[in-house]
Amino acid sequence: MRIKYQKIGDILIVKDNLNEEEIKYLVEKTKCKTIAKYTAQITGDFRTPHLKILYGNETETIHKEHGCLFKIDVKKVMWSMGNIKERERMAKISNENEVVVDMFAGIGYFTIPMAKHSKPKKIYAIEINPTSYHYLCENIKLNKLNNVVPILSDNRKVEFKDIADRIIMGYVHKTHKFLDKAFEFLKDKGIIHYHETVAEKIINIRPIERLKFYAEKNNYKLVGYKIFKIKKYAPGVWHVVVDAEFERINKN
């Protein structure tokens, strides 16, 4: 039998409805406690999934990835398998001298691996959704991290100035609208990991134009960048991340 599934901890997410025989096969093969299927696209600012349970009833699990533990309720909070490489990349990209702000922390998708493997001085992990924030706090404890400060808030209401060497903007819903805030957080020099969904034809143009526009508006200049494709988002549309390096323009 060939059935495609994603495994999050001991929960399977499948694409199609399954018959009894298929469910029995998957349960025996994977020892999963629950099988579920997404019924619609992830929606809203909180990125809430819509799920139909096909087998079992528990939706909370602990997922292991890159040496980290992620407690998550798959019914309440999203988990993107397509971002696995990016989570690995973020794990290694910082260092012990940096202060990082994760503006869209979720349950700690990027914060947890980065805090554990790169060991920056501090990561301020901001999350607006109380359910995701709850799991973010759980995951900080589970991974025994003492360099993460979780903040339950809309990142636009957080009043930090000039504190970050590095900023993660892991969100793809009009992310550019949050760039003014990112520049408030940024020190004189720093890096922003800017995510966006963009049509294939303008992958190398639109994100960079937006970054340049907001940099200039906030008295910074873009001094270097690299664009990475994360995954196909829709036909002809890519989820990309730009590692963008900025310097404040001296007013004198």
Ligand SMILES: C[S@@+](CC[C@H](N)C(=O)[O-])C[C@H]1O[C@@H](n2cnc3c(N)ncnc32)[C@H](O)[C@@H]1O
């Ligand atoms: C798409 S999820 C994070 C996905 C993650 N980067 C991954 O790899 O799967 C984005 C998170 O940003 C949060 N969020 C959205 N708007 C926000 C805001 N204004 N301030 C803080 N968090 C916000 C959402 O609740 C959600 O948990």
